[in-house]
Amino acid sequence: MPRQLDRLLVDVPFFDGLGEDELALLAGCARNVRFDAGAYVFREGDPADVFYVVRHGSVALEAFVPAGGPVMIETIDAGEVLGWSWLFPPYRWHFDARALATVRATAFDGACLRDKCAADPALGYRLMGRFAQVLIERLQWTRLRLLDVYGDAARS
Amino acid sequence: MATPRAAEQLAPGTMAPLPFRVATREQETADTWTLALEPLGDGAPAIAPGQFVMAYAFGVGEVPISVSGTPLRLTVRAVGAVSRAICASEPGAVLGLRGPYGNSWPVDAADGGDVVVIAGGIGLAPLRLVVLRLLERRDRVGTVSLLYGARTPGDLLYTAELADWRRSIEVAVTVDAAGGDWSGRVGVVTKLLADTRFRPAATTAFVCGPEIMMRFAARALLDRGVPAERIQLSMERHMDCGVGLCGHCQLGPTLICRDGPVYSYARLAPWLEVREL
Numbered sequence: 001m002p003r004q005l006d007r008l009l010v011d012v013p014f015f016d017g018l019g020e021d022e023l024a025l026l027a028g029c030a031r032n033v034r035f036d037a038g039a040y041v042f043r044e045g046d047p048a049d050v051f052y053v054v055r056h057g058s059v060a061l062e063a064f065v066p067a068g069g070p071v072m073i074e075t076i077d078a079g080e081v082l083g084w085s086w087l088f089p090p091y092r093w094h095f096d097a098r099a100l101a102t103v104r105a106t107a108f109d110g111a112c113l114r115d116k117c118a119a120d121p122a123l124g125y126r127l128m129g130r131f132a133q134v135l136i137e138r139l140q141w142t143r144l145r146l147l148d149v150y151g152d153a154a155r156s
Numbered sequence: 157m158a159t160p161r162a163a164e165q166l167a168p169g170t171m172a173p174l175p176f177r178v179a180t181r182e183q184e185t186a187d188t189w190t191l192a193l194e195p196l197g198d199g200a201p202a203i204a205p206g207q208f209v210m211a212y213a214f215g216v217g218e219v220p221i222s223v224s225g226t227p228l229r230l231t232v233r234a235v236g237a238v239s240r241a242i243c244a245s246e247p248g249a250v251l252g253l254r255g256p257y258g259n260s261w262p263v264d265a266a267d268g269g270d271v272v273v274i275a276g277g278i279g280l281a282p283l284r285l286v287v288l289r290l291l292e293r294r295d296r297v298g299t300v301s302l303l304y305g306a307r308t309p310g311d312l313l314y315t316a317e318l319a320d321w322r323r324s325i326e327v328a329v330t331v332d333a334a335g336g337d338w339s340g341r342v343g344v345v346t347k348l349l350a351d352t353r354f355r356p357a358a359t360t361a362f363v364c365g366p367e368i369m370m371r372f373a374a375r376a377l378l379d380r381g382v383p384a385e386r387i388q389l390s391m392e393r394h395m396d397c398g399v400g401l402c403g404h405c406q407l408g409p410t411l412i413c414r415d416g417p418v419y420s421y422a423r424l425a426p427w428l429e430v431r432e433l
Contacts, residue, residue, distance in 0.1 A: 062336060070336030074343050077351065100339050141344045145332045149366035150277035150307035 005030050008106060012053050014081050014130055022123055029112035034104050035059075041082065041097040041105075048085035048093045049110045054078050057103035062096045074138070075100065081134050086110030170399060173212040173252025176228070178245045184313050188278065189243040190224065190231045193251065200227055204260035205285035206390060206418045210398040212252030213241035220395045220413070222282035223256060231281035231313065257398045258417050261388060263289045266360035270298040272352060272382075274373045276305045276345055276365020280313050282390055283364050291324055300325040301352045305345025305369070307331065309338050328352065345369065346376040356381030364390040371428055374421045387421035 005027035009015050015023060033052070035041055041052065041059055052059075058077045062070040073095060076082045082105070085093050091110070117124030176193040183189050194200070203223050211230060212218040217238040224231040234243040245251060263286055271290060275283045283302075290300050302321065306312045308331050321327050328348045330341040341348070345365075359382050363373050370389050377387050393405040393412050400414035408427040410416065 058341065060336075060342065072334040072336060072338055072342045075330075075341045077341065079350070141347060144344050144346075144368075144372060147368060148307070148332070149369050150305075150311065150332065 005032070005106065008032075008055070009053075012055075012106075013079060014053060014134070018126060022126070025116055025120070025123060026108065026113070026127075029109040029116065030106050031109075032104070033107045034102070035099040037099055037101045039099050039103075041099060041103070042093045044093055044096050046093050048083065048091045050107050051081060051083035051086050051110065052105040052107050054080055054082055055104045055106060057105075058100040059103055060098050060100050062098060064096065070096070070098075074141075081131075084131055084135065086113075087128075087131065171254070171397070173210070173218070173254050175250050176253050178247050178249045178251065181245065181247055184231060185311050187235070187243075188231060188233045188311075188313065190229055191242070191245060191251075192225075193228045193230065193253070195228075196250065201256055203228065203256045203285075205263060205289055206261040206282055207256035207258045208282075208398075208413075208417065209253045209255035209257070210395075211238075211242055212254070213238050213245070214250070214252060216241040218252075218254075218396075220257075220398060222390070222417075224281040224284045225288075226285070228253075231278065231284075233278045254398060257413055259415070261286050261362055261390075261418050262360075263293070263362075266290070267293070267296045268298075269358035269360055270354035271300045272349075272354055272359055272361045272377070273300070273302045274304075274345060274349075274361065274363045274365070274370075274377075275302065276369040276373075277307065277311065278313070279363075279365030279369075279390070280304055283362060284314065284317075286362050287321060287325070291321070294324055298358070299354050301354065302327045303345055303348040303352065304329045305331065305348075305365070307333065309334055309340070326352070344372070346372050349373075349376050349380060354380075357383065359386060361387045363387065367392070367428075374425075374428075378421075384422035384425060385420045388418055389421060389424060390417045391419060391424070392417065 006023050009023045054076055056078055058075050059082055060075050061073045063073060065071050175196040177196055178191050179194045180192040181189055203226050208220045208222045210218050211221045219238045221230045221232055232239050232242050234240040273283055273286060302325060318327055330343050330345055330348055334342050361377050361382055363370050374387050391407060391412050395405040395413050396402040398413045400411050405412040
């Protein structure tokens, strides 16, 4: 199974530039998963011990607003990474993640990866660099949306 | 397209609006309506994609509105006294129009290449004619992708047409915020570019929306390798006369009503970074 996952990881832009040995190490912490439409990938407050690379379908990140219901914050689509709460304590999810359609993804065991990164700091550095890039991109997109460019305030 | 100089436009009667009757009025969103207009006098004016008219609500005032369709169609968001009066005009009501003014989207220049159309909010209205023109010329261009972002699902324009267009071109839609009942994408419109396939060096991009969104979209297109001179943006500034006299719509050394509203990013880039310009 890990060898097959190796080949899947080669096609994921997030892992661009990693060597075969590093992909094999990552694949050792990975498994393929599937979520039916409407199923929750994770729930706010639950332990965050995994991250996902979405291979097919879309996942909605949501927050539940009392008296307002679920509010969709962002969608994570095929090729994107879902989840970084596994990186730092307290290792708990901050939002709900719900499959909008059938989702096929590769799940990576966070504890397993943290151990491997601790044992191989060079791998850890390269992996953290990739997560930092994702975080920065999402932060910039969020800042842009904070401007509410389509709203009335942006026109004045 | 050649840009008419103000002196050429100032024929007798240029500043006098001509009467048009509202033929139909359709509500697009909570604050946006599309009006079809028929001339009360001579034939309808010839309009090129990207041009605008000065629309006059009698007794209230005049605003520039991009043309969203031919025969003459205006999609108007009610954000001020004049636009609210225009949006409230029932079939049979009479509005005054001057124009059309301005240059047009260079749609035909995209022949042989791929096309990316990026629209934000009401910015889809002036791009609707671009999409329709591309559909007419579908066999002359390669891939055609419409990337459309709006504030919420309820703010999406032309939803029935978007479904029709999907049969012939790629249409990707995203919104800034949505409730749990939305099954589409949530995120900024530029994010849609990551999933869009086109040949960057042979791609023409047409972009219209809030200026900050256009800046980010232009940068994302440049990052993908689209040449600056092939990125076309439609600009907006406060506009009073529409014919290059009042100077309110000045942008750098140009007047948007006279020299625009469509500019290439190669031409715009030095001015987009200048504050208060």
